Amino acid sequence: MASRVDRSAFSEWLWTVDHLLLAGFVALMLGGVVLSFAGSPPVAERLGLEPYFFVKRQALYLFPALAVMLGASMLTPRMVRRAALVIFALGLVALVLVLFTGVEVKGARRWIDILGFSIQPSEFIKPAFVILIAFLLSEAGKRPEVPGRLFSILLFVMVAALFIAQPDFGQTMLLLMVWAALFFMAGLSWVWIGALGLLGVASLGSAYMLLPHVTARINRFINPGSGDTYQVDTALEAIVQGGWLGRGPGEGTVKRILPDSHTDFIFAVAAEEFGIIMCIVLLSVFAFVVLRGLTHARREPDPFVRLATAGLMVMFGIQSAINMAVNLNMMPAKGMTLPFISYGGSSMLAVALAMGFVLALTRKRPRPSRTAPVVVRRVARVPIDPVK
Amino acid sequence: MSLAASDFSPLAASARSRAQAPRVSAVVSRSMAEDAGTPGRVVVVMAVFALLYGLIALRLIDLGMSDETSSSGYIGAQQAILAARPDLVDRNGELLATDIKAPSVYAEPRKIVDVDEAIDKLSSVLPELGSDAMRKRLESDAGFIWLKREITPLQREAIHRLGIPGIGFLTENRRFYPGGPTAGHIVGIANVDEQGIAGLEKYLDGQGIADLQHFGFATDQALKPVRLSMDLRVQHVVRDELSKAMERYKAIASVGIVLDVHTGEVMAMSSLPDYDPNDPGEALKPENLNRATAGVYEMGSVFKSFSIAMALDSGKVTLDSKYDATKPIRIGGFTIHDFHGTRRVLTVPEIFVHSSNIGTAKMTLDVGIDQQEKFFKRIGLLDKVDTELPEVAAPLLPRKWSEITAMTASYGHGISVSPMQTAVAGVALINGGMLIEPTFFPRTATEAAKGAKRVISKRVSDMMRYLFRLNAVEGSGRNARVAGYMVGGKTGTADKVVDGRYAHDRRRNSFLAAFPMDDPQYLVLVVLDEPKPEEGKYYATAGMNAAPTVSKIIARIAPMLGVVPHMSEDSDTTLVSY
Numbered sequence: 013m014a015s016r017v018d019r020s021a022f023s024e025w026l027w028t029v030d031h032l033l034l035a036g037f038v039a040l041m042l043g044g045v046v047l048s049f050a051g052s053p054p055v056a057e058r059l060g061l062e063p064y065f066f067v068k069r070q071a072l073y074l075f076p077a078l079a080v081m082l083g084a085s086m087l088t089p090r091m092v093r094r095a096a097l098v099i100f101a102l103g104l105v106a107l108v109l110v111l112f113t114g115v116e117v118k119g120a121r122r123w124i125d126i127l128g129f130s131i132q133p134s135e136f137i138k139p140a141f142v143i144l145i146a147f148l149l150s151e152a153g154k155r156p157e158v159p160g161r162l163f164s165i166l167l168f169v170m171v172a173a174l175f176i177a178q179p180d181f182g183q184t185m186l187l188l189m190v191w192a193a194l195f196f197m198a199g200l201s202w203v204w205i206g207a208l209g210l211l212g213v214a215s216l217g218s219a220y221m222l223l224p225h226v227t228a229r230i231n232r233f234i235n236p237g238s239g240d241t242y243q244v245d246t247a248l249e250a251i252v253q254g255g256w257l258g259r260g261p262g263e264g265t266v267k268r269i270l271p272d273s274h275t276d277f278i279f280a281v282a283a284e285e286f287g288i289i290m291c292i293v294l295l296s297v298f299a300f301v302v303l304r305g306l307t308h309a310r311r312e313p314d315p316f317v318r319l320a321t322a323g324l325m326v327m328f329g330i331q332s333a334i335n336m337a338v339n340l341n342m343m344p345a346k347g348m349t350l351p352f353i354s355y356g357g358s359s360m361l362a363v364a365l366a367m368g369f370v371l372a373l374t375r376k377r378p379r380p381s382r383t384a385p386v387v388v389r390r391v392a393r394v395p396i397d398p399v400k
Numbered sequence: 401m402s403l404a405a406s407d408f409s410p411l412a413a414s415a416r417s418r419a420q421a422p423r424v425s426a427v428v429s430r431s432m433a434e435d436a437g438t439p440g441r442v443v444v445v446m447a448v449f450a451l452l453y454g455l456i457a458l459r460l461i462d463l464g465m466s467d468e469t470s471s472s473g474y475i476g477a478q479q480a481i482l483a484a485r486p487d488l489v490d491r492n493g494e495l496l497a498t499d500i501k502a503p504s505v506y507a508e509p510r511k512i513v514d515v516d517e518a519i520d521k522l523s524s525v526l527p528e529l530g531s532d533a534m535r536k537r538l539e540s541d542a543g544f545i546w547l548k549r550e551i552t553p554l555q556r557e558a559i560h561r562l563g564i565p566g567i568g569f570l571t572e573n574r575r576f577y578p579g580g581p582t583a584g585h586i587v588g589i590a591n592v593d594e595q596g597i598a599g600l601e602k603y604l605d606g607q608g609i610a611d612l613q614h615f616g617f618a619t620d621q622a623l624k625p626v627r628l629s630m631d632l633r634v635q636h637v638v639r640d641e642l643s644k645a646m647e648r649y650k651a652i653a654s655v656g657i658v659l660d661v662h663t664g665e666v667m668a669m670s671s672l673p674d675y676d677p678n679d680p681g682e683a684l685k686p687e688n689l690n691r692a693t694a695g696v697y698e699m700g701s702v703f704k705s706f707s708i709a710m711a712l713d714s715g716k717v718t719l720d721s722k723y724d725a726t727k728p729i730r731i732g733g734f735t736i737h738d739f740h741g742t743r744r745v746l747t748v749p750e751i752f753v754h755s756s757n758i759g760t761a762k763m764t765l766d767v768g769i770d771q772q773e774k775f776f777k778r779i780g781l782l783d784k785v786d787t788e789l790p791e792v793a794a795p796l797l798p799r800k801w802s803e804i805t806a807m808t809a810s811y812g813h814g815i816s817v818s819p820m821q822t823a824v825a826g827v828a829l830i831n832g833g834m835l836i837e838p839t840f841f842p843r844t845a846t847e848a849a850k851g852a853k854r855v856i857s858k859r860v861s862d863m864m865r866y867l868f869r870l871n872a873v874e875g876s877g878r879n880a881r882v883a884g885y886m887v888g889g890k891t892g893t894a895d896k897v898v899d900g901r902y903a904h905d906r907r908r909n910s911f912l913a914a915f916p917m918d919d920p921q922y923l924v925l926v927v928l929d930e931p932k933p934e935e936g937k938y939y940a941t942a943g944m945n946a947a948p949t950v951s952k953i954i955a956r957i958a959p960m961l962g963v964v965p966h967m968s969e970d971s972d973t974t975l976v977s978y
Contacts (some may be wrong), residue, residue: 057513193445196441196444196445197441197442197445198441199441246541248463251460251463252463252466255464256464265508265510265511265543268510268511283460283463288460288461288463288464289464291460292457292460292461295453295456295457295460296457298453299449299450299453302449302453303446303449303450306442306445306446306449307446309442310439310442310443310446311439318439318442322442322445326445326449329449329452333449333452333453333456336456337452337455337456337459340456340459340460340463342455342456342459
């Protein structure tokens with residue numbers, strides 16, 4: 013163990029990083045591999061791959077993911093900002109490219125091939141987006157002459173437009189919620205909050221009225237008899253069958269008929285095999301990580317660091333909460349991955365990057381105290397001993 | 401002066417202790433004012449997340465508390481295979497019905513990887529599983545379905561070797577009837593779920609077996625065998641002789657019943673054609689109906705026994721009473737003839753022996769039609785006979801008890817009763833006058849006496865025994881005699897109703913007999929449906945076919961039932977005294 017006296021970069025990192033938060037992230041990553049044993053073999057079989065194809069892939073992703081997370085956690089807030097800017101710029105280019113060269117899967121262009129890797133740019137642009145918005149809003153707070161709010165609105169419209177073009181309504185909704193949360197935490201006046209809230213309700217209403225598949229999904233949730241609630245019903249049945257302690261690893265049957273058992277419905281599959289108690293443990297880890305990250309943000313005096321940390325944790329938290337709520341039939345079905353747990357390379361790396369940023373931003377560092385500058389009105393009169 | 405320049409820069413101020421801050425609050429910058437609110441906003445966000453996660457946790461706990469409905473199909477299946485029934489044995493302990501272990505094959509469609517492959521392989525052993533309906537069921541997301549219940553061990557082995565995932569076996573109890581059709585109508589049928597659906601099997605369900613099964617107590621060990629009153633040997637003889645008679649006289653159906661006259665126990669009951677309970681589909685064919693209890697027929701002259709017993713018991717008629725049978729009776733457009741026309745005045749025994757319709761009708765009118773209806777009611781001919789068998793038909797009665805219907809009913813026309821009903825009433829005529837409810841379960845004479853009801857006096861019963869015996873000595877029942885057993889009985893030859901008219905070429909013959917007539921032990925009733933004349937003979941009356949069939953049955957069963965023959969005196973010609 014590095015001594016506190018050791019001032020090398022590693023030991024500095026080791027002593028300043030939040031160990032509990034780090035432990036929480038690593039636990040979720042490892043948990044994801046364990047749960048993929050339950051969720052992914054049936055999917056692999058359906059695709060004609062060997063049963064543990066996705067398990068192996070997920071385990072392999074652990075290494076780059078860990079590297080990205082730890083690497084990002086070593087950055088200083090200033091470097092985080094810069095990294096975010098670079099990633100955002102690259103991401104925007106990729107998002108435009110994906111519209112033209114992307115591979116169409118299930119009617120949406122979300123994937124792009126870069127150097128033989130299939131990458132989902134929207135995943136990577138999310139954390140960068142959060143950090144840039146946090147920067148813009150904090151600057152706007154510091155220097156009123158900077159039109160940070162206007163810029164952040166423009167930024168959001170730009171990214172949201174690219175997301176909708178794919179189309180990817182789930183990610184757009186997530187982006188909107190995180191963006192709104194950032195505005196809220198940046199101290200938006202309640203008048204504006206009210207106005208934006210109305211806008212949100214109106215846009216949800218219009219989505220319900222105008223987009224047929226949104227209409228169908230919400231109708232199905234409100235009135236299960238009105239349509240095909242196959243996935244959600246099956247997920248619920250899986251959880252109930254698992255009971256408190258689960259049926260045991262590999263004993264689940266419902267996963268065989270859930271189409272997205274390794275991604276969107278991994279939580280239900282985990283419940284069937286490992287039991288509701290394990291699910292509550294998993295839920296607790298998510299809750300712990302999110303609340304601890306937000307606690308850091310609350311204590312953080314620097315507006316940028318506070319907003320960036322809180323924004324990233326809100327994104328992580330919303331994603332996990334929506335995924336679990338959908339699995340438990342508490343809200344209309346919405347394709348949303350469970351961070352660190354669901355299968356997917358891009359999602360895994362992007363979440364690792366985002367949480368690396370969080371670790372970087374929540375590191376203990378010698379902070380400039382946020383007390384006001386002291387104006388010295390008088391120079392103390394120091395008695396001058398005459399040198400005699 | 402040693403004041404550092406840095407002291408004046410804002411950054412350097414941070415080095416100072418926070419204690420200094422309050423003193424300078426007056427110069428708090430604008431940015432501070434805005435920042436002051438935002439940590440509070442983060443707390444709001446934290447509260448929202450705490451609430452969200454809390455709700456999710458509550459939902460999980462709620463789901464955990466909910467009933468594990470599991471797949472109900474499997475639970476049902478578990479209950480079905482746990483079900484067991486008691487063995488059924490005859491009065492001597494011979495096995496009639498038992499449970500054997502049989503494998504059943506089921507599928508868990510969710511676990512089947514490749515439905516096409518599974519169906520291909522399965523149908524190589526069980527071809528009936530290759531249907532489209534089965535494919536649909538296997539493609540469903542059901543948790544459990546039966547593929548085929550109760551397959552053979554060989555089939556089980558073959559399917560097991562195919563190694564299809566999602567296909568499994570459960571060993572369950574299967575009902576097996578070692579006797580096959582011999583006692584099929586009595587024993588009945590239990591279905592694949594071990595529920596009685598016919599015969600005594602169904603009766604037992606009503607007696608609590610079903611409840612036991614429901615609560616899971618009906619396990620193999622807990623159930624004692626259930627003993628029936630039936631004697632499998634007697635049952636076999638009756639069925640054997642009936643089938644021989646049907647072949648010999650080209651009859652289309654037949655019924656044979658043997659009752660213990662003191663206990664009302666059914667010693668044998670056979671109705672041909674019958675079915676093998678191991679092949680339950682057979683039971684549904686209409687021709688395999690249990691005619692003994694579930695069929696009602698005009699019994700014909702057999703009914704004269706009841707009419708004469710009624711007349712004698714009324715006290716208005718004695719054995720010496722005489723009735724003019726010289727002319728047919730004409731009433732309301734009908735004419736009542738005698739088949740064996742004597743055209744003279746007949747005494748009561750002569751009416752019985754010559755089976756005179758005219759005499760019986762006149763005698764009935766003499767006593768009164770109300771009296772007749774009351775007597776028929778008393779002796780159980782007007783109500784559904786009460787036995788343990790679920791398959792029981794109610795008699796078909798004349799709509800109005802008028803003079804004409806009373807007269808036809810007196811010789812067994814215009815009133816349809818079941819053969820079992822006839823036999824039970826017959827028992828009361830010869831056992832001293834007690835009507836005993838029949839039973840398919842063992843009963844002692846004392847137990848029977850408690851529930852018995854006197855319907856005629858002992859004296860009239862003795863007269864009836866004399867008449868029955870007389871008829872076998874010099875009347876239509878001569879062919880029923882068996883050396884040493886003193887058989888007595890009454891024939892009945894009833895023209896069948898075809899298209900609403902009596903057809904003279906189709907008849908239903910019966911013979912109601914008991915033995916030995918000096919101390920009756922058992923009653924035997926045989927009914928043959930549409931017997932044809934034997935080759936070289938012109939008639940096919942009951943005396944020509946039903947009576948000899950009874951004779952053959954008695955000759956075989958009397959030794960089995962322990963009835964001692966009296967060979968020393970010429971018993972076959974001796975009349976009983978009365």
